[in-house]
Amino acid sequence: MLRACVLEFKGSWDEYIALMEFAYNNQNHSSIGMAPYEALYGRKCRLKAAQDRQKSYVDQHRREMEYEVGEKVFFRVSPWKGILRFGKKGKLSPCYIGPYEILEKIGPLAYRSNPSHILRDDLVEVADNLTYVEESVRIVGYKEEQLRNRVILLIKVLWNNHSSQEATWET
Incomplete structure (x- = not known):
């Protein structure tokens, strides 16, 4: 578990070591048949009880729905x-x-x-990391914004795979 944390958080893993310790101490271990926290202190962690309580609150407003063919x-x-x-x-x-x-x-x-x-996804080429390249089609407009003592030039760009209403202002 610690190795996964180090790989995930790269250089800042030491900031998350307390969370890793908490997760490790509150999960059941097959070797001792209980969580290390429970074995050390002789009482159960109250996290599960809090989760169950929150689940019961949510379940009061949830209803099971079944649908029939044709609906x-x-x-x-x-x-x-x-x-x-x-x-x-x-x-x-x-x-x-x-x-x-x-x-x-x-x-x-x-x-x-x-x-x-079914929504078509062939319009956009999505990479393995779920990103895609945005390409500008044309510049639709220009404007200047006054920011205290500075003037910023903005251009309105129309992107491919988007409609004309979705053009964005860029610096």
């Missing part, structure tokens, strides 16, 4: 900061997309929707 549903999408999806960005980007018709019930919570509604 229409909306898919919940979670917007990522800096990633543009579904033609809109910012606060007004959609939380739900659809409606999609359910064609087949695969499992208790798994369904197959209409294949013609």
Whole structure:
């Protein structure tokens, strides 16, 4: 576990050593049949109890939903900061997309929707690290911004794979 932490946090792993110690001491070990914290202090860590309590609060407002073939549903999408999806960005980007018709019930919570509604991803070449290269198409406009005692020249750039409403102001 420590090796994974060192590889993940590279030069700043020493800042996270306390979190690693906490994680190590509160997970069950097969050799002793309990967590090291429990073996050392003789009482259970209260983390699991707190997690269970929080889960019970959330479960009060959650309801199990089952759908039938032919019903229409909306898919919940979670917007990522800096990633543009579904033609809109910012606060007004959609939380739900659809409606999609359910064609087949695969499992208790798994369904197959209409294949013609699958979002195409062939428009953007995505690298293995989930990044892609943005290329500017043309400059749409110019403007100057006054910032205290400095003037900043801004240009409005239209990017490929985006519509004209999504041109951005760049320095």
